[in-house]
Amino acid sequence: MTTVSLKPAFAAPPVPADQLGSIGVRMAFAAGEEIYAQDEEADMIYRVVSGAIRTSRLLSDGRRQIGDFYYNGDFVGLEAGPVHRYSAEALGPCEILVIRKSALKLYGEEGIRIERMIWAETARELQRTQEHLMLLGRKSACEKVASFLLGMAGRFRGEVAELPMGRQDMADYLGLTIETVSRMVTQLQVDGLVRFVDNRRFEVRNQPGLAQLVEA
Structure with missing residues (x-):
């Protein structure tokens, strides 16, 4: 039987790269490499350009909880507090756009536009979290x-x-x-x-x- 195209259950709409202008630095990560650490200062946000990453948190009893998986176009590392509650690792070779949140104000109107985009992605992240809890x-x-x-x-x-x-x-x-x-x-x-x-x-x-x- 021919496979049909399905709507993803937990996917946020990709953000076109050209909407981010010249803000940020692209970095390459190998499979299994850590992108940021649990409890690390959350001044950076990350957008997946290619590849896939996972977020995870080690619990006090040694168990691991996967937060979510992120793919091309997804923003990662959007935190309400000052530190990352989860760590992020590359599932395979990937390229990540790294943006310093505190530097957005230096980019004038473009920085404001990116901040609005980030807030929209934060709302989608909340929806993903609610769906995960229900799951x-x-x-x-x-x-x-x-x-x-x-x-x-x-x-x-x-x-x-x-x-x-x-x-x-x-x-x-x-x-x-x-x-x-x-x-x-x-x-x-x-x-x-x-x-x-x-x-x-x-x-x-x-x-x-x-x-x-x-x-x-």
Whole structure:
């Protein structure tokens, strides 16, 4: 069955690079490299130019909570307080535009325009957080995995969607064990809703059925 184009569940609309003008510095990061640290001063904000990154926080008992995943066009590091509550790491090779918030006032009207854009992205970030909380608290394990795959499939226009993160990242984001994620992925394949080409690539085989499961 041909894969259909889906609307992502947790994606913020990309911000065209030309809207950012000459503000900021582009930096390259390798897979697994830290972009900023948990509890680091939050004077910088970051926009993904290419690649994907994750945010995560280590809890006092050693467990890890994934905050979210960010892709081309997304802003990262938007904080209400003075420090980053999460750290950010590159999932693979990526390029990041780094902007110092305190320097925006030096850019006049362009800086004001960028500040407004950042506030709009902050509102979207709040919406993403609310959706994540609902996902963690109100859905079954199968519904969580289905929601995640539906959102990821919506980012790709081709027949095969690619997961830049591994199963452990998925598990930590969804509040599940890696074994549970693997079982749910298998169940969704047995039910004919998705088909995994390999560990990181999949296609949706039954979009209405997957959507119905997500909305249950």
